[in-house]
Amino acid sequence: xxxxxxxxxxxxxxxxxxxxxxxxxxxxxxxxxxxxxxxxxxxxxxxxxxxxxxxxxxxxxxxxxxxxxxxxxxxxxxxxxxxxxxxxxxxxxxxxxxxxxxxxxxxxxxxxxxxxxxxxxxxxxxxxxxxxxxxxxxxxxxxxxxxxxxxxxxxxxxxxxxxxxxxxxxxxxxxxxxxxxxxxxxxxxxxxxxxxxxxxxxxxxxxxxxxxxxxxxxxxxx
Amino acid sequence: xxxxxxxxxxxxxxxxxxxxxxxxxxxxxxxxxxxxxxxxxxxxxxxxxxxxxxxxxxxxxxxxxxxxxxxxxxxxxxxxxxxxxxxxxxxxxxxxxxxxxxxxxxxxxxxxxxxxxxxxxxxxxxxxxxxxxxxxxxxxxxxxxxxxxxxxxxxxxxxxxxxxxxxxxxxxxxxxxxxxxxxxxxxxxxxxxxxxxxxxxxxxxxxxxxxxxxxxxxxxxxxxxxxxxxxxxxxxxxxxxxxxxxxxxxxxxxxxxxxxxxxxxxxxxxxxxxxxxxxxxxxxxxxxxxxxxxxxxxxxxxxxxxxxxxxxxxxxxxxxxxxxxxxxxxxxxxxxxxxxxxxxxxxxxxxxxxxxxxxxxxxxxxxxxxxxxxxxxxxxxxxxxxxxxxxxxxxxxxxxxxxxxxxxxxxxxxxxxxxxxxxxxxxxxxxxxxxxxxxxxxxxxxxxxxxxxxxxxxxxxxxxxxxxxxxxxxxxxxxxxxxxxxxxxxxxxxxxxxxxxxxxxxxxxxxxx
Numbered sequence: 001x002x003x004x005x006x007x008x009x010x011x012x013x014x015x016x017x018x019x020x021x022x023x024x025x026x027x028x029x030x031x032x033x034x035x036x037x038x039x040x041x042x043x044x045x046x047x048x049x050x051x052x053x054x055x056x057x058x059x060x061x062x063x064x065x066x067x068x069x070x071x072x073x074x075x076x077x078x079x080x081x082x083x084x085x086x087x088x089x090x091x092x093x094x095x096x097x098x099x100x101x102x103x104x105x106x107x108x109x110x111x112x113x114x115x116x117x118x119x120x121x122x123x124x125x126x127x128x129x130x131x132x133x134x135x136x137x138x139x140x141x142x143x144x145x146x147x148x149x150x151x152x153x154x155x156x157x158x159x160x161x162x163x164x165x166x167x168x169x170x171x172x173x174x175x176x177x178x179x180x181x182x183x184x185x186x187x188x189x190x191x192x193x194x195x196x197x198x199x200x201x202x203x204x205x206x207x208x209x210x211x212x213x214x215x216x217x218x219x220x221x222x
Numbered sequence: 223x224x225x226x227x228x229x230x231x232x233x234x235x236x237x238x239x240x241x242x243x244x245x246x247x248x249x250x251x252x253x254x255x256x257x258x259x260x261x262x263x264x265x266x267x268x269x270x271x272x273x274x275x276x277x278x279x280x281x282x283x284x285x286x287x288x289x290x291x292x293x294x295x296x297x298x299x300x301x302x303x304x305x306x307x308x309x310x311x312x313x314x315x316x317x318x319x320x321x322x323x324x325x326x327x328x329x330x331x332x333x334x335x336x337x338x339x340x341x342x343x344x345x346x347x348x349x350x351x352x353x354x355x356x357x358x359x360x361x362x363x364x365x366x367x368x369x370x371x372x373x374x375x376x377x378x379x380x381x382x383x384x385x386x387x388x389x390x391x392x393x394x395x396x397x398x399x400x401x402x403x404x405x406x407x408x409x410x411x412x413x414x415x416x417x418x419x420x421x422x423x424x425x426x427x428x429x430x431x432x433x434x435x436x437x438x439x440x441x442x443x444x445x446x447x448x449x450x451x452x453x454x455x456x457x458x459x460x461x462x463x464x465x466x467x468x469x470x471x472x473x474x475x476x477x478x479x480x481x482x483x484x485x486x487x488x489x490x491x492x493x494x495x496x497x498x499x500x501x502x503x504x505x506x507x508x509x510x511x512x513x514x515x516x517x518x519x520x521x522x523x524x525x526x527x528x529x530x531x532x533x534x535x536x537x538x539x540x541x542x543x544x545x546x547x548x549x550x551x552x553x554x555x556x557x558x559x560x561x562x563x564x565x566x567x568x569x570x571x572x573x574x575x576x577x578x579x580x581x582x583x584x585x586x587x588x589x590x591x592x593x594x595x596x597x598x599x600x601x602x603x604x605x606x607x608x609x610x611x612x613x614x615x616x617x618x619x620x621x622x623x624x625x626x627x628x629x630x631x632x633x634x635x636x637x638x639x640x641x642x643x644x645x646x647x648x649x650x651x652x653x654x655x656x657x658x659x660x661x662x663x664x665x666x667x668x669x670x671x672x673x674x675x676x677x678x679x680x681x682x683x684x685x686x687x688x689x690x691x692x693x694x695x696x697x698x699x700x701x702x703x704x705x706x707x708x709x710x711x712x713x714x715x716x717x718x719x720x721x722x723x724x725x726x727x728x729x730x731x732x733x734x735x
Contacts, residue, residue: 009703032599033562039600040660047664052707054668066558066599125567 001030001121002094003128004037004114012045012090013052015111019087021061022049024113025079025101027093028068034128036114037092039066045092045113070097073104080104136207136214142198144186149203151179157200226250227542230308230318232296232481233326235263236271237520237531239278241324244539246285253318254282255310259293263328264521267353270388271528299323300487302566303515304575304583322572324538325491325499325511325518327479329525334475337374342440344467347474348389356389357397362469366399369447369467373406374435384527386473387418394425402428402465404436404449430463444468476525489513498524507541507687509534515572517541551587551605552594554580558601565593565602570687590686591657595696604657610650611662618670621727623649623677624658628685629721630677636724646672647727655679656689660696667713675715675727683720690718 007015016022024046031037046062053060063082068075070093079101083089088109091098095116102110118130133150140147149155153172160180163171170178184196205211227250231238234256242252261279265271282288294310301307301319308318333347348370351360362368372386390401403422422429432449439446445467450460478497483490491511494500499518501508509517517538520531551573559579566574573586574593580602582593594602609615616622621644625631631651643649652658655678666674676697684690694716701711717725 010706013706028558028560028599032560035562035564035598038560038598039558040596040598043600043661044664047661047668048703048707050668051664051704051709055708068557125564 001033001119002096002116003034003118003120003130004031004094004116006036006041006092006114007112009045009048009052012113013049016049016088016090017056019109020059021086022046022063022088022090023079023083023086024062024064024090025070025092026064026066027070027091027097028066031092031094031097031114035126037094039064041113042066042092045090067093070094071100073100076101076104083108134208135203135205136211137204142195142200144183144190146179146183146186148179148183151176155203156180157203227321228253228319229322229324230255230306230320231324231326233263233324233328233520233522234258234261234290234292235326235328235520236265236275236278236528237328237522237535238263238324238326239275239282240532240535241326241519241538242282242288243278243285244535245542246282246287248539248542250287250542252285252288253320254288254290255294255296256290256292257295261290261292264331264349265528267349268385268388269352269356269392270385296481296485298487299485299489302563302575303569303572304581305577306489306515321515322542323516325481325516325522326520327481327522329521330477330479331474332477334374334472336475337435338438338472342438342445342470344440344445345438345470345472347472348385349474351471352389356392360469362393362397362399364398366397366468367444367466368393368399368401368469368471369465370401370403370471370473371405371436371438371447372403372473374473384418387422389471390427391418391421391425394427401425402430402467404430404432404447404465406431406433406435430465432463433460438470441466445470476521478524479522489516491516491518494524496524498522507537509537510541510570510687512688514566514569514574551582551584551589552591552602553605554582555601555603558599560599560601562598564596564598568592568596568688568692570689588653588686590654590689592654592686592689592692595657595659596692608650608652608657610648611665613665613669615650616648616666616669616671617646619646619672620670621647621673621675622666622671623647623675623727624652624655625649625677626655626679626690627651627653628679628683629719629723630655630679630717632721633677633717633719633723633725636722637727640724641726644727654684654686654689655693656684656686658693658696660700663697663700663714667709671713673713673715675717677717677719677725680718680720 024042026039026042027037042064046064050062065079067079083105088111089105090111090113091101092113098110098112119132120128120130123129131150132147135149148157154161160178164178164181168177168181170176187196229245229250229252231241231252231254234254238254239261242254245252262275266275291310297309297311299306299308304321306320306323308320331349346360354360370386370390386403390403393399393401433452434450437448447465447467449463451463452460491499491513499511499522501510501523509519511518519534519538520526556579561576561579563576565580566576571586571588573583575581591604594604623634625634634649655676678690697714697716701714704711719725
């Protein structure tokens with residue numbers, strides 16, 4: 001799922017300062033699951049901003065809403081109805097959701113309440129880890145279900161860089177185990193698993209974001 | 223039988239077997255997984271327990287509601303409380319679906335090589351000695367001099383004196399050899415074992431206490447043990463003593479056993495500093511791990527006597543039957559629920575399972591409110607609206623005191639009796655600190671409350687296991703934010719109490735609204 005992290009309360013207060021009437025929208029999908037943009041975070045943000053505004057001149061009013069998925073226009077119709085009564089929207093959805101709302105609501109600012117970070121999965125309650133950078137050409141079968149592109153900071157495809165320390169930590173990011181060590185340890189556990197000695201051609205990065213903005217084709221046949 | 227459970231028991235030793243037996247008697251289903259081909263575990267190597275174990279195994283194998291998978295190990299544990307999915311090696315036709323999991327894997331027993339790295343001829347650990355047959359199996363005959371050594375070394379903790387005493391008496395009775403016991407500290411099981419000590423005295427077993435750990439050396443065909451006998455008088459130096467022996471039987475070293483992390487998915491229970499699977503709450507529940515629905519019974523959480531293992535089993539049975547039926551439970555709004563598993567993970571009562579949305583089990587829920595307060599989607603609502611959420615119950619400028627059902631409320635009553643309640647203070651009873659949502663605290667501050675006191679239980683004492691901890695986590699987040707909002711963080715005060723405390727409240731609030 002998409003994982004984000006909340007912006008600091010100071011940043012949010014600064015962003016929303018010019019607006020007396022604020023519509024705060026959360027998202028019921030990914031950002032709820034990673035505990036960043038769900039109903040709870042929205043209600044906390046609304047109250048925190050209100051408290052801060054008590055000490056500032058001018059009136060302040062806020063409405064909290066949750067939509068099941070901000071990236072789905074049909075699910076955001078209730079938002080459209082009320083948006084005209086507010087001066088800005090503070091969104092706790094991911095950037096995809098926010099931009100979808102920005103397409104629907106054109107006349108007032110759409111402000112980000114979170115920083116969208118990565119596609120990832122859960123490690124432990126409240127901890128998430130990036131697993132996919134969306135390179136567009138999945139070869140997880142070849143690498144035993146471990147993405148060497150995402151999980152190796154150097155995206156080493158053919159061999160480890162050799163920089164890992166004596167405790168098997170990556171030399172770029174000492175918080176993680178060298179993924180090549182993980183890969184080589186797991187080899188053989190799985191039937192038909194990838195080969196560490198197979199030479200891999202240079203990656204076609206045009207399939208990733210490096211090749212420009214991606215969109216699924218309009219006609220499925222083409 | 224309202225709610226038959228299906229419990230997966232990992233470990234077929236004394237504790238696992240006893241648990242299976244009790245569960246089957248109460249009408250529940252059991253799957254018991256034991257990695258070795260035989261049942262009985264560590265206790266089966268001790269003659270004093272063999273007869274009882276034999277009977278236990280016989281009765282367990284008779285129940286059709288108990289499925290025993292011996293020679294089997296756990297492969298993977300997935301799912302959540304109420305719906306654990308467990309696969310094994312070798313495979314079963316389908317994964318085992320269990321409502322709860324009992325970890326009864328016991329301890330590893332080994333020669334105390336940390337203390338005695340060199341194994342000298344004639345030196346055995348007590349378990350090894352029993353396995354080959356105490357007495358004849360170790361070439362002990364009536365003319366042998368046998369010395370037991372107990373209580374030394376970090377890893378040999380808690381092997382109770384009872385086993386040593388029983389073994390010593392066994393040798394005196396059945397073999398007739400000379401027996402001495404050298405020890406650092408006397409360790410007792412349950413009571414002070416007057417019967418065993420009396421018997422030892424009758425049989426002429428000699429006890430010697432030595433503070434330093436015995437130094438054992440080969441001497442001809444036997445061994446010599448060098449110790450220091452500590453005198454009673456402070457200024458008199460200790461006396462070195464050398465004891466000769468044909469056989470030295472050492473208290474074995476015990477090591478915690480754990481299952482590999484990869485088996486657990488997200489459910490791996492916390493371990494304590496010695497490496498044993500730990501319980502979550504010494505005061506209220508000594509067998510519940512920090513993972514919902516997963517219990518650790520018997521020696522798996524630290525060496526215990528047989529009687530203590532049995533107590534664990536009885537406590538576990540109580541957990542199953544200790545239900546409050548018929549109270550209203552929190553409601554889950556399925557449209558808002560994102561099935562993120564937060565509630566299932568934070569529920570201290572194993573009351574929540576998740577499929578496409580959360581399901582709260584009426585029988586297990588105690589309405590502590592932790593799930594509702596932690597739900598990131600605010601999809602869970604309590605069945606009642608507490609009175610203090612109604613702004614009509616207080617005025618701007620008031621102070622509010624919350625007292626929890628565990629100890630805070632009692633502490634508050636004591637406080638009022640002793641100091642009186644100032645007129646602008648409002649006192650509200652809550653089930654648990656864990657039910658207070660972050661938005662509630664903000665609402666009170668926005669409503670002009672000068673100061674809020676939270677009287678909650680001490681660490682480790684929460685009746686809802688970790689309601690206090692989860693609440694404090696939220697409060698710390700708020701207190702971190704408050705200065706950035708131009709609000710003094712002293713407006714929130716957490717007071718950790720016990721029921722007999724009477725904390726004083728300031729008669730004038732520290733900070734005005």
